[in-house]
Amino acid sequence: MPEAYRGKAPKVIAIANQKGGVGKTTTTINLGTALAAIGKQVIILDLDPQGNASTGLGVPPADRKITTYDVLVGEQPLERALVDTLVPGLSLAPSDPDLSGAELELASAPRRSYRMRHAIDRLRKRLADSGHHCDYVLIDCPPSLNLLTVNALTSADSVLVPLQCEFFALEGLSQLMRTIELVRSNLNPKLAVQGVVLTMFDARNNLSGQVEADVREHFGDQVYKTLIPRNVRVSEAPSFGKPVLLYDLNCTGSQAYIALAKEIVQQEKRQRLENEKVPA
Secondary structure, eight states: OOSOOOSSOOEEEEEOOSSSSSSHHHHHHHHHHHHHHTTOOEEEEEOOTTOHHHHHTTOOGGGOSSOHHHHHTTSSOHHHHOEEOSSTTEEEEOOOGGGGGHHHHTTTOTTGGGHHHHHHHHHHHHHHHHTOOOSEEEEEOOSSOSHHHHHHHHHOSEEEEEEESSTTHHHHHHHHHHHHHHHHHHTOTTOEEEEEEEEEEOTTOHHHHHHHHHHHHHHGGGEEEEEEEOOHHHHHGGGGTSOHHHHOTTSHHHHHHHHHHHHHHHHHHHHHHHHHHSOO
């Protein structure tokens, strides 16, 4: 296991949207990096067979000795898959194309929707028993509502939804919300919506402003104040195997992800205070 962590059990957040090209993996990488930059200990689980989160964090295929595929099919504990990244305080369980076959391999397996949940629960126990911890586990889901995504949602405390500022945004979001409700009803009653983050926002484009207004009207306070702008430095960073915060800390994309990380941490603090006020 990489560097030692100290403190409470992690909050597990699935970052999901069945629509591709909405900035899901980019958000996973850069939110994880931003959380680490403000002092949090973070683990990212790459559950996308394309392995883009692994590549974007600078972990080449040759270094992915044990992957989330090995964890899901039951061959390896999650802690053995974890590798350090270029970001201090940020570890990764990488992915590779073998993961695309996991759905078929698990077709007749008992409790197949709970494989990643059991792996995370065992990791939590191991961390607690050893006096180690992490603050957040972020799960990068594939751009589809398949068994891999169901495993992530069954494992998670909450779902963070990246939403591109485009015309069909709300249409795809409603389908995802129905899936979240099905998972909550049948597999994971504690699953909550962490929030919706608007990505690829272009202030020069009237459509971006209209989508923002529509999403805020429908989902209210569940939409984060932080907007992730369309930014060329964010797009360039993965080709260098770096999060944008390491590639160009001062660009607007980096500063937006730092703001989002701070907003999420403040959200967690408010929720803890509210829970403490509830009579036992």
